[in-house]
Amino acid sequence: MAVWVPLEPVEATMEADAVDAAVRGLSVAVRGPLFGVASQSEGDGRRWRVVIEVTHGCPQQARDALNSALWFKAKDEAQDRAERRALLAAVGRLETEEVTELAVLDTRYRVVRAEEYAGMEANGDLELPRPTDPEPLTPDWSYNTGPSPRIDVGLVLDPDAPLTPALAVERLSQRSLAYTGDRYPATVLRDSARAVETHPDVLLMPTGFAVVERSGSGGWTVGGALQASAHDARRALNASLIMWEPRLRGLIPLGASVDVDAHTIIAEGANPAAEELAPLAEASDRLRAGMLNQVEADGTTYHIARIRRLLRWGPDGPEPPRPSDTSSHAPETFHPRLDEDGTVHYE
Numbered sequence: 001m002a003v004w005v006p007l008e009p010v011e012a013t014m015e016a017d018a019v020d021a022a023v024r025g026l027s028v029a030v031r032g033p034l035f036g037v038a039s040q041s042e043g044d045g046r047r048w049r050v051v052i053e054v055t056h057g058c059p060q061q062a063r064d065a066l067n068s069a070l071w072f073k074a075k076d077e078a079q080d081r082a083e084r085r086a087l088l089a090a091v092g093r094l095e096t097e098e099v100t101e102l103a104v105l106d107t108r109y110r111v112v113r114a115e116e117y118a119g120m121e122a123n124g125d126l127e128l129p130r131p132t133d134p135e136p137l138t139p140d141w142s143y144n145t146g147p148s149p150r151i152d153v154g155l156v157l158d159p160d161a162p163l164t165p166a167l168a169v170e171r172l173s174q175r176s177l178a179y180t181g182d183r184y185p186a187t188v189l190r191d192s193a194r195a196v197e198t199h200p201d202v203l204l205m206p207t208g209f210a211v212v213e214r215s216g217s218g219g220w221t222v223g224g225a226l227q228a229s230a231h232d233a234r235r236a237l238n239a240s241l242i243m244w245e246p247r248l249r250g251l252i253p254l255g256a257s258v259d260v261d262a263h264t265i266i267a268e269g270a271n272p273a274a275e276e277l278a279p280l281a282e283a284s285d286r287l288r289a290g291m292l293n294q295v296e297a298d299g300t301t302y303h304i305a306r307i308r309r310l311l312r313w314g315p316d317g318p319e320p321p322r323p324s325d326t327s328s329h330a331p332e333t334f335h336p337r338l339d340e341d342g343t344v345h346y347e
Helices: 009-023 059-076 081-096 165-173 188-199 228-249 262-268 275-288
Strands: 027-039 048-056 101-104 107-120 201-204 208-215 294-299 302-316
Touching: 009 059, 009 165, 027 059, 048 059, 048 107, 059 081, 059 107, 059 275, 081 101, 081 262, 107 208, 165 201, 208 228, 228 275, 275 294
Parallel strands: none
Antiparallel strands: 027 048, 027 107, 101 107, 107 302, 201 302, 208 302, 294 302
């Protein structure tokens, strides 16, 4: 493991933040596995590249995403019939088999498994974004201009990349991470212990951020997708407060235009839902005015959590799904038939 000491001011400050978190002695709160797809081509050495973001809740969701990616590659990028034939053969397998790994031309594709976890403070709160986590110069709070930037885009998984001292310590400390306790089935515990032996090293993935929420004395629950930056998570929370939560509560019709939110309803003045919408709109105002990482509305605390992921790594690269990892559905067909000439058949 190669270690380098950051000297550039910004990088040195980020390292100091990481050291401070380590000194605070955060415990580790493990949420469970996430899945994605990585590829390796000739000349990559020990490196793999993420082609399907490692954010999916079960292996089959990652396979489905690869299915679509290869179908569109066959439709839009294949240079000849032979290349399209090879891509469509892989799509055919993904439509009918629970594939863990497959080769397409000179590229290996593997469904990979990551462990999602967060640092937990002594009071039970999950770690907030650090002062040195990137923030936009001009925050964008719009909620109707498309999704936030996708996480893991262009990510290269390199087990030999040099690490700062703080990351090296974190990586070493997580090598022994395994499930324990009565709440896990015996098969899950057995697979977790075996993974420490078969994939003894770990690779830390880029930090993500997510909205978590808690009502009353209950525990934290995840309230949104993993985001690439703390502000992307705040933006998602803001949209939830003024757009989606009011619709779920029936305070704004589900079919209403995206321009209709808690603020516009309150501005009308005569709408009977305005009073119930006020706490959500006020929480949105506080969130945006202070670039806050935690707000409360109607007895629920919303918190921007700093999320970590690690991949276990063995002699042949990243860990695939374990036998005890289950999927929510079986393989299926998503797209119309595409022939070797690139013609789509909608029959």
